[in-house]
Every structure is written in C-alpha cells, then in structure tokens.
Amino acid sequence: MAAAEREIITPVVGGSELTALQRVTRSFDRDQLLWSSGFLAGLAETRANVVPLQSARGHEWHIFYATETGNSRRVAERLAGEATAAGLSTVVQDLRDVRPKVLKNIDSAVFVVATHGVGDAPEGSEPFFEFWLSDKAPRLESLDFSVLALGDSSYADFCEVGKRFDARLRELGATAVVKRVDCDLDFEKPAEAWTKQILEQASKTVETNKSAHAAHLTSVPAKPEYGREHPFNADILTRQSITGRGSTKDVRHIELDLEGSGLVYQPGDSIGVLPSNPPQLVATLLQATGLEDDVVVDVDGESTTLQEALSNDKEITVLSRPVLDAVAESHPKLRSILESRDSFSKYLETHQLIDLIHEFPYDWQPQELVDALRRLTPRLYSIASSPDANPGEAHLTVAVVNYDAYGRQHWGSASNFLAGDAASAPIYVEPNDHFRLPTDGDTSIIMIAAGTGVAPFRAFVEHRREHANRGKNWLFFGERNFSSDFLYQLEWLRYRKEGALNNLDVAFSRDQKDKIYVQHRLLEKGADVYDWLEHGAYFYVCGDMKTMAPDVDRALHSIVREHGGMSADRATEYIDDLKRAGRYQRDVY
Amino acid sequence: MSGSAITPVEEIKARSDYLRGTIEDSLADDATGALAEDDTQLAKFHGFYQQDDRDLRAERTRQKLEPAHSFMIRVRVPGGIATPAQWLEMDRLARRYGNQTLRLTTRQAFQFHGIIKRDLKATIAAINGALLDTIAACGDVNRNVMCTPLAERSDIHTAAYEVSKAISAHLTPNTSAYHEIWLDKKRVAGSEDHEPIYGATYLPRKFKIGVVIPPSNDVDIFSQDLGFIAIEEDGKLAGFNVTAGGGMGMHHGEPDTYPRVADIIGFCKPAQAVAVAEQVVKIQRDHGDRTNRKHARLKYTIDDNGLDWFREELNRRLGFDLQAKRPFRFLTRGDEIGWSLDAHGQWHLAVFVPQGRLADVGDVKMLSALAAIAKVHKGTFRLTANQNLIISGVADEEKNGVDRLLERHGVRSSDSLSPLRKQALACVALPTCALAMAEAERYLPTITDKLESLLARHGLGNEPVSLRITGCPNGCARPYLAEIGLVGKAPGQYSLFLGGNHDGSRLNKLASENMNESEILETLDRWLGYYASKRNPGETLGDFIDRKGLTLPWTD
Numbered sequence A: 001m002a003a004a005e006r007e008i009i010t011p012v013v014g015g016s017e018l019t020a021l022q023r024v025t026r027s028f029d030r031d032q033l034l035w036s037s038g039f040l041a042g043l044a045e046t047r048a049n050v051v052p053l054q055s056a057r058g059h060e061w062h063i064f065y066a067t068e069t070g071n072s073r074r075v076a077e078r079l080a081g082e083a084t085a086a087g088l089s090t091v092v093q094d095l096r097d098v099r100p101k102v103l104k105n106i107d108s109a110v111f112v113v114a115t116h117g118v119g120d121a122p123e124g125s126e127p128f129f130e131f132w133l134s135d136k137a138p139r140l141e142s143l144d145f146s147v148l149a150l151g152d153s154s155y156a157d158f159c160e161v162g163k164r165f166d167a168r169l170r171e172l173g174a175t176a177v178v179k180r181v182d183c184d185l186d187f188e189k190p191a192e193a194w195t196k197q198i199l200e201q202a203s204k205t206v207e208t209n210k211s212a213h214a215a216h217l218t219s220v221p222a223k224p225e226y227g228r229e230h231p232f233n234a235d236i237l238t239r240q241s242i243t244g245r246g247s248t249k250d251v252r253h254i255e256l257d258l259e260g261s262g263l264v265y266q267p268g269d270s271i272g273v274l275p276s277n278p279p280q281l282v283a284t285l286l287q288a289t290g291l292e293d294d295v296v297v298d299v300d301g302e303s304t305t306l307q308e309a310l311s312n313d314k315e316i317t318v319l320s321r322p323v324l325d326a327v328a329e330s331h332p333k334l335r336s337i338l339e340s341r342d343s344f345s346k347y348l349e350t351h352q353l354i355d356l357i358h359e360f361p362y363d364w365q366p367q368e369l370v371d372a373l374r375r376l377t378p379r380l381y382s383i384a385s386s387p388d389a390n391p392g393e394a395h396l397t398v399a400v401v402n403y404d405a406y407g408r409q410h411w412g413s414a415s416n417f418l419a420g421d422a423a424s425a426p427i428y429v430e431p432n433d434h435f436r437l438p439t440d441g442d443t444s445i446i447m448i449a450a451g452t453g454v455a456p457f458r459a460f461v462e463h464r465r466e467h468a469n470r471g472k473n474w475l476f477f478g479e480r481n482f483s484s485d486f487l488y489q490l491e492w493l494r495y496r497k498e499g500a501l502n503n504l505d506v507a508f509s510r511d512q513k514d515k516i517y518v519q520h521r522l523l524e525k526g527a528d529v530y531d532w533l534e535h536g537a538y539f540y541v542c543g544d545m546k547t548m549a550p551d552v553d554r555a556l557h558s559i560v561r562e563h564g565g566m567s568a569d570r571a572t573e574y575i576d577d578l579k580r581a582g583r584y585q586r587d588v589y
Numbered sequence B: 001m002s003g004s005a006i007t008p009v010e011e012i013k014a015r016s017d018y019l020r021g022t023i024e025d026s027l028a029d030d031a032t033g034a035l036a037e038d039d040t041q042l043a044k045f046h047g048f049y050q051q052d053d054r055d056l057r058a059e060r061t062r063q064k065l066e067p068a069h070s071f072m073i074r075v076r077v078p079g080g081i082a083t084p085a086q087w088l089e090m091d092r093l094a095r096r097y098g099n100q101t102l103r104l105t106t107r108q109a110f111q112f113h114g115i116i117k118r119d120l121k122a123t124i125a126a127i128n129g130a131l132l133d134t135i136a137a138c139g140d141v142n143r144n145v146m147c148t149p150l151a152e153r154s155d156i157h158t159a160a161y162e163v164s165k166a167i168s169a170h171l172t173p174n175t176s177a178y179h180e181i182w183l184d185k186k187r188v189a190g191s192e193d194h195e196p197i198y199g200a201t202y203l204p205r206k207f208k209i210g211v212v213i214p215p216s217n218d219v220d221i222f223s224q225d226l227g228f229i230a231i232e233e234d235g236k237l238a239g240f241n242v243t244a245g246g247g248m249g250m251h252h253g254e255p256d257t258y259p260r261v262a263d264i265i266g267f268c269k270p271a272q273a274v275a276v277a278e279q280v281v282k283i284q285r286d287h288g289d290r291t292n293r294k295h296a297r298l299k300y301t302i303d304d305n306g307l308d309w310f311r312e313e314l315n316r317r318l319g320f321d322l323q324a325k326r327p328f329r330f331l332t333r334g335d336e337i338g339w340s341l342d343a344h345g346q347w348h349l350a351v352f353v354p355q356g357r358l359a360d361v362g363d364v365k366m367l368s369a370l371a372a373i374a375k376v377h378k379g380t381f382r383l384t385a386n387q388n389l390i391i392s393g394v395a396d397e398e399k400n401g402v403d404r405l406l407e408r409h410g411v412r413s414s415d416s417l418s419p420l421r422k423q424a425l426a427c428v429a430l431p432t433c434a435l436a437m438a439e440a441e442r443y444l445p446t447i448t449d450k451l452e453s454l455l456a457r458h459g460l461g462n463e464p465v466s467l468r469i470t471g472c473p474n475g476c477a478r479p480y481l482a483e484i485g486l487v488g489k490a491p492g493q494y495s496l497f498l499g500g501n502h503d504g505s506r507l508n509k510l511a512s513e514n515m516n517e518s519e520i521l522e523t524l525d526r527w528l529g530y531y532a533s534k535r536n537p538g539e540t541l542g543d544f545i546d547r548k549g550l551t552l553p554w555t556d
C-alpha cells in the first residue's frame, strides 16, 4: 500500500475500516475506482438527506444478516436497497461484526439468518447467538423484529438458527412484526414475498421521504452484470484429472475462462456453478418412475418437458423435505424415519432421490413430481487460482461425486457436470470476505487443508508469490494415498524449492496401518505452529466440515495449551482473540 | 565434454563426508518420493538407484503429480552363490516391498524393482539381516565380483570362488555411513572415516572384476575392467591369467567412446590375486579421468597411457612382476540348461530364467516354485552371468522332488527351448531404467520368436546363435560381444551389430543404425540365407560374417 494513499484516507477512515476499504478496492482498475468514488459520493448524499429525518423521528432501520455463503447478505442488501429507495434510513450489518448488546438500544430490527454446520450459526456469528440464547440475555420489550431464516430442508436441523432465535426474541418480550419465514435453498421467491411484507409494514409506521428517494436512486450502484440470478456462461478451458492411477477418488482441475465477463474475484472467493443434471441420472429417473420424457409440465408458470425440467430446473440428487413428505403419506416406514431427527438426517446424508423412488414406490404424476422437487441450486467451489497470476481465468478443484450404493449407481449433479463434456458452465463469483489473505504481505500464514480444501490455498500461495510477499507460507495437506492423491504435488514441490512455500507437511491416512491426519502433523509441529502464531501468523482451515475442521480446532487448542502454557480457558480466549482479529479463518463444507 | 574441471559427481563425492550426503534428510522428507539431487548420486554407492515408472511419466505430469518414483536395489552376491535361507528372504522382500519380481542380473546379482522411499530402509536392513549386502553394488567402486558358477568342477571352482570372495571383501568400502544410515549403528564420536584403498572421492567411475574358469567364458571376462582366468594344472588351481581394460559402454555417435575387449597382461598366483586387484584399482584411482565420466573407465586410462605403461606401473606397485600368461581355451559362454552330475555325485539343475526375471505369470509361477524349492533345498542357489539360475548340490534322492515342485508351479522343462533362446540376453531397459531409449527385456520374447522362425526357415534351428539386446548403448547385456547385437536408439529403433564370436574374445561391428523390426528381420534374413549356403563346415554365424566383412555382396 502506497504511503500517500494512507495519508489521504487516515484522518476520516482508520484501522479495520481502512483495511476493509483497501481490501475491497485492491482488485479495482482505474475505471472501477472512479465509478466507486461517484457511488460513495452518492451514498454520502443519501445519508445527508436521511439523517435529519431520523434524528427528528429517532427511528433507524437495522438490517442484520448472518451468512456464510452470501445468500443472507444478498437478501439483506436487497431489502436495504428497496427500503432506502422507499426513503427509510437503513443500516445493514453482518452479525459477526456487531457487539451482541447493540439490540438493547434498537427499536426496529430485521434479521436474515442462515443455518450452517449441523444446525449451527454461520462462522463468526456464533458469539452473537450464544449471547442472546444464554440466560445472560436481557429483556427486549422495546424491540420490533422480523426474522427470515435461510436453510436447506435436506438437513435435519432445517433453519434451526432462525427458528431458535425467533423463538428466543419472543421469550425476551420482543414483538414480531412479520411472521418468520423459513426458506429452503430456492429462497428467492419466499424472500421476495417476505421483503414486500416487511416494507408494507414499515411504510405504515414511517412516512417516506421523496427527496431521499431521488437522491438515493441517483446513487444506486449498477448491479454487477453477472451474478447468482444472471450467471455468466464461462468456457471450460481445462478439465484435467489430478488424481493418479489406483486412486479411490476422482478429482478434476477445472479452468474457467472469465474473459469479457467483467467478473472479478480475490483469493478466498468461491465460484457458484448452476449445473445441468447428469443425463444418465435423468434417464434412470424417468425409467424408475415410468414417466415419459416429453410430457409437458409447468415450472414456475412456464411450460416445458419433464425431460427439460429434470435436466435443468429441478434438484434430482439431494433430497428435500417436501418430496419426502409427499411420499411419507403412503409409507409409514418413511414417516417414522422422518420423525426422529437422527434417522432423518442420516437418511438425507446417505440417500438421493433415486434411492427414495426405489425404496418407497409411489405413483408419481409428472406435475406432482416437479412441484415436490425443489429448484436446482448452484454449488459453490473455492477458487483455486490467483486472479493476478492467471488473468481472465478462475481455476477450481472438483471432487467428482460418483458412487455405488444400494446396488445403484449415483451421481453428483454439479461435480459431474463440470467433469463431463459441457463446453461451458453458468457461473458467478461468490465473494467471501471472511476467508482472506492478510493485507500485510509480510504476515506469515499457516494453511490446513484436507482433500479439495487445498483449492483456496493454491490461490493464496500463487497470489503471494505473484506479489513477491515476504510473509512465510506453511501448508498442511491431508488425503488418502501419497502416490495418487497429493493434489498439485508438482506445484507445491516447485514452490518449496523456490522458497515460495516455506513448510510443507503432509498426512496420508491410508499409507500405513494406523491412520494419520493433518491434525496429527499439526500436533507434531505444535511448538513451531505456536511460535508462528506468536509472531502474528494467520491460521486458515479449509475442507471437510464434519470431522476435519473440529479435529483441527481441538488440535489448535491443545497446541496453545501445551506450548503457551495456558489453562483450557485461557487457550480458548487466545483462540477467540485470533478469530476476532481475523487471524483464524475457516472455509469448511 | 572433456574439460580440465572435475565433474560435478566428483564434487558431490568430495563433500559427501564418505557417502553420507543428506541421505537421511532425503529419507525423512515425505512430501516427495524422490531424494535430493546430490543424494541420488550417493545412493548408488549404497546399492540403489532412483527410478520412476517411465510408462506413467507424461500422464502424471499432466496430473500435476511428480513422477511415480521408486527405487531399484541391487544386492551383491559374490560369485553369485546364495543359501536357501537367503533365497527365501529375497523372495519375501520382493513380494513385501518390491514389484513381486526378482531380477537376476548379468553380473550374478539380485535386483529388486519398485521399492518406494519409505520402504528403502526396512528392505536394505533385511538384506543385511540375511548376510548379504548392497554397499558398492553400484557407484564408483568395485562392483559385484563375478565367478563362473560351473559346479561340475567343484574343487577348482571352490578355490576360484574363494579368491573372488576375498577380492570382493578386500575392495568393499570402509565408510561407516552405510551402517549408520541403514543399520542404525551410531557413529563413534569424533571418529573420522578412512578409505585406505579408495580415498575420500573413491574411483573416477565404476569398476568391475570377474573370475572365470575355462572352458566356459560365461562371465565374459573380456568385458571386465579386471579379469582372472583360472588356470588349472594337474587338477589344481595354479593361478590366473590377468586381463585388464575391458568394457562395453559407448554412446551413439561419439566415436571416442567405445566398447573394448580386455588384454591379457600376465599371470599371477592365487595368493597374489587380491594384491593385483588392489593395485589395479589404485592405478585407476590415481590415473583415471575425473574430468569426464564418459572417458573415466580403466579401458580409457590404459589406451591413453599405453598398455606397457600400465604393465610397468602395476609391477612397480606390486613389487613383483606378473609372470607370462599361460595357455587356456574357452569353448562356450552359455549355461548348459538342465541337470548335470558332478565329480562328487551331486546334482545341479541349471534353470532357464526368461529375460532373467523371476515372477509368477499366469499359471507359470517361477518365483513361487523356487521359494518352494528353497524351503527343502540343502545345497545352494547359483546366479549365472546369463541371468539364469543353478539349483546346486542336489542329492540323488531329492532330484525328483525338485522336478515335481517345478512342474507343480507350471515351470516347463527347458529341453524344448532353442539354443538361440537359451542364451539370449536382454537388459532391463523400460519401464524402470532411466537411460533406456528402447525396449529390451520386454521385447526379447517377441524378437526371439521371430528370429527362431527365420533360423528354422534357413534350416539353422539348432545353431547356437547368440542374440543380445540392450535398450541403450551402455551395453548392460554385453551386446557388443554377441553374434547378433541389438542396441536401442529410440522407441522401436535399434542399431544392429553383427559378428561376435562364441568365446567372447571379439567385438561385433555396427552393421547399420536406426532399424525398425522389419528392417532388422529383413537384413538378418539375407545374412542367414547367405550363411546357410556359403558357410564353411562348422563355421559359426559370427565367424562367417566376420570373414565376409559387413557389406553383403548384393548390396555393393
């Protein structure tokens, strides 16, 4: 960062705000910078116009969101946009960035919250929810609130966080303005409806301010042309298998052409992919249900063939609640499975639609099936390339989901789509500001990856190498077999030779009797890891959510305890501090 | 090429602290299946070579994976004699750590292929546990000392074999690095290693010694840097004719590299053999070319300084003069496949090992057959210079048992094999050999079939024609001493050498380069037709071609 730039900005914007601003603008070219300056000026104007009003009425609209993959943020920002347009003065904030107690001094708040993990709060927002669900939480009589819950009905704890938070706020005496809505993966429609309701309610209480409206309109940022709603059709330049013979996995290195899309990304971001379903699977389903491929069905008011609907519109791999409920009516056995949380989630994790259709025969009518199935939703893939090292390209590291179970072949939708023969793929960039390189290139980083979790770290190291950063890089990588599964081995070895990668520690679980995983290597190197942390290193974890991430977290705690000579509680504080400082970041799935 | 600066390998040796280098760090680095670059040179002195499956090289590069690295380990077997217990251990290691095969080499040693880095230590430790070793099996030192395993003449053989063992032991490097790295011996604090014979930088190049017992020249004595031809007088070992300056290695298109047949420089008594070996090694140590590895073998040292200089230098260092060479006669080089009875009433079975590779292939389970025999065998196993195996010292009553075990494992008797096939040799080459330019071991069966039918077509089916194929001009199967030598130049392309003789004393000559299979067969077809019609009685193919000169009458 040029010193000049600092001087200009520091007086008004400092510390984390400055870093945030610099982070966002780092990848901007001259035009983008100029455009943003206009955009910011516009915002400034809006605020100016709104402030007197609100101070007059003392009424400010708070929109909070808790997100991990950006959906909640999108909904929240959209609401904010329309609210501001309607003359409301709005403040949009990520719950991970606010002190829990703020709710005490707020009279009107809207929450858009996603559920992650297994019924858990999104990464970083845990402290907020922990506080309000704990018995330390104060009463909130004066708060009017509404909750939109985002989730995925293919998880047992569907929208758990939204549900519990909603219930808790009522307990604490807050008033629900608009009834909570639980959205499945196809959240766009319900979210829109809910947004409308909110605004109607709001407009009753607050009279709008035209001038603000006008002022605002002039400054509404031109929506980036391509996004989740309007994906860019990226040519697939390369789809190279990067697992060797005899591997138990099939991992592909995919290179996407972003030329002319105007899409920009930073290391840590993901790419959303809108797949078409595997043709073999569509055929298998039609056969299993005995339905004709060319019958005409209605999908969201548009008529199309069943073949089309199953190929491009509907989710036909992962199961969701509605389709299960439909079948459960005529199958007591399934009903009992759905009743117990555990058996339900187990069933969802291990079964696909094709299994349901075989195990619980049901006389599906074309339209009925289409209605029961949820919209085909995008899959996210961590970007494995540095935009500066590979201009106009984005690379992905995709593990192909392809397995036999119950005497049937199974396919994953997006992974097979990417690995298949499609010439191009509809994609969008999903920013992730909570998985970022340190802005200071001199800061060292420790990266822990299992399997395809190595993808963002390839981007990290490429990027820091490209920018000749002096901070040290340490990679821990784990997979099954050394000879076939060491993803990007040639590149890591080359970087290590060059000095772009300072430490490389690997764990291959199936090369010896007793399984060895990354957390074991981490513990072996505990002294050095702690020493790096003490010298300001950032700690990143990417990969498997269910087992790897928690195991690594436990390992980190015991390292801090042992080598920092700390009690369990002190170690936890130490690590919470790392999280707060953005020095312990995770991207797990 | 040759400059006055010493070669990089010399520098690596010099800074290696008697062959330690950073081998232990290399073994500990689990992010790669390879060794640090310098260590790959030092590894040879410890008896193993870094290799990779060349069939997979391109594919793995696309997969962003390093080459499929594995290691070839060579086991020294002085004189090629191993006990049943040792055999069983080699068999176990081949199955446990190797690629399920055992290679019998052209220098009477064992080779394992496909050992991965993390198994190197366990394998080498186990080999030493079986009282065999790998140190100096490769590298710029004296290699496995060969000795005719001709069991029929036991008493002479025993005496000659004792000499080969003594030479091997005397020239084994002294460094304790080997024992520290592989056998966890602690380095005695402050102790300096010392190499009284080699010195800290060892030899400029590999060095090879053979002991041969006429009338067989199975060890190809004229291809050895230093050779001892056993001279028998009234049933006793009188001593040895000493040969020096043999070698096969050359490079395509580099005339100043060439194969050379050794000269006979005199005669020494059995008790003097070890001293002769030591002094020849020291001459090579002091005068060998350390500035150019392509010019560093003893054969070049001798040609550069002259044979007289060499003889005088040797006599001077010995402190006595070698006597005049004594008469002897070589008749064959191949193994007499099948059973034979010796003077002491012991039986010996020379087993034909296709391409020197012991494996279980389909229902022919040769590796298992020999393991089964090793479990009951009371004699020894003898590896031959022709990559075959002699089950030696079988008592009359156990002979049938051996036959039955072979049968039961699908190993068919070799009686039906053509003389061509019985003595054909091929080096390893692809996929493991890093230097291979063409197939050899994997190609030998095919080309032999085709040559057999050619010979048959010309009524020469029973001629003991010698065929040797190597995947590159290094000459590991001694192709330049064959009547028909094929030397790999590119995939599917060979240089054809013709005109070697049966006792291995004459080099063949380059007939033509870069030939594919059909060109090779076409040329040989003409030669064989010519030979069949124009040969003198009893004249061998090699002698005929040599007499006629290499240009076919109808081509000029």
Ligand code: SRM
Pocket: B049, B051, B072, B074, B104, B105, B106, B107, B108, B109, B110, B111, B137, B143, B144, B206, B208, B223, B246, B247, B248, B249, B250, B297, B356, B387, B426, B427, B428, B429, B432, B433, B434, B435, B474, B475, B476, B477, B478
């Ligand atoms: C295994 C064996 C061939 C076989 O099929 O039996 C062999 C195999 C190799 N030889 Fe050899 N040589 C083998 C006998 C020979 C012989 C024959 C002999 O010694 O009687 C020769 C010709 C005689 C000579 O030394 O001149 C021979 C001349 C070479 C050379 C050329 C040396 C030269 O002076 O130019 C090389 C390459 C080099 O040393 O640079 C070589 C190198 C090699 C290497 C180690 C390739 C390398 O350096 O990376 C080969 C390993 C292939 C593999 O995958 O196993 N090998 N090599 C023989 C092992 C003998 C042993 O037990 O020690």
Ligand SMILES: Cc1cc2nc3c(=O)[nH]c(=O)nc-3n(C[C@H](O)[C@H](O)[C@H](O)COP(=O)(O)OP(=O)(O)OC[C@H]3O[C@@H](n4cnc5c(N)ncnc54)[C@H](O)[C@@H]3O)c2cc1C
Pocket: A069, A270, A317, A318, A348, A349, A350, A351, A352, A379, A380, A381, A382, A383, A397, A398, A399, A400, A401, A403, A405, A411, A412, A413, A414, A415, A416, A452, A453, A455, A587, A588, A589
């Ligand atoms: C932020 C983020 C980043 C990600 N980054 C990457 C990445 O870099 N690389 C990557 O490969 N993936 C990544 N993923 C995962 C990816 O998004 C997809 O979930 C994954 O590729 C599977 O999608 P699919 O459409 O191929 O399979 P789907 O059609 O979604 O089918 C998956 C379903 O199949 C069933 N199933 C799968 N395997 C089995 C099995 N062995 N036994 C029984 N049932 C099974 C389960 O029900 C599972 O839900 C990421 C996810 C997130 C959230």
Ligand SMILES: Cc1cc2nc3c(=O)[nH]c(=O)nc-3n(C[C@H](O)[C@H](O)[C@H](O)COP(=O)(O)O)c2cc1C
Pocket: A066, A067, A068, A069, A070, A071, A072, A073, A114, A115, A116, A117, A118, A119, A120, A122, A150, A151, A152, A153, A155, A156, A157, A158, A159, A160, A185, A187, A545, A588, A589
């Ligand atoms: C790793 C992972 C775990 C998830 N676990 C749950 C869950 O337990 N319950 C649920 O309802 N939804 C779950 N979801 C679905 C998300 O809540 C859903 O994708 C939502 O749209 C994400 O919103 P966001 O983009 O704002 O994070 C999970 C999603 C991911 C990627």
Ligand code: SF4
Pocket: B427, B428, B429, B430, B433, B434, B435, B436, B437, B440, B470, B471, B472, B473, B474, B475, B476, B477
């Ligand atoms: S002759 Fe060449 S190809 Fe054959 S083993 Fe020796 S070095 Fe390898």
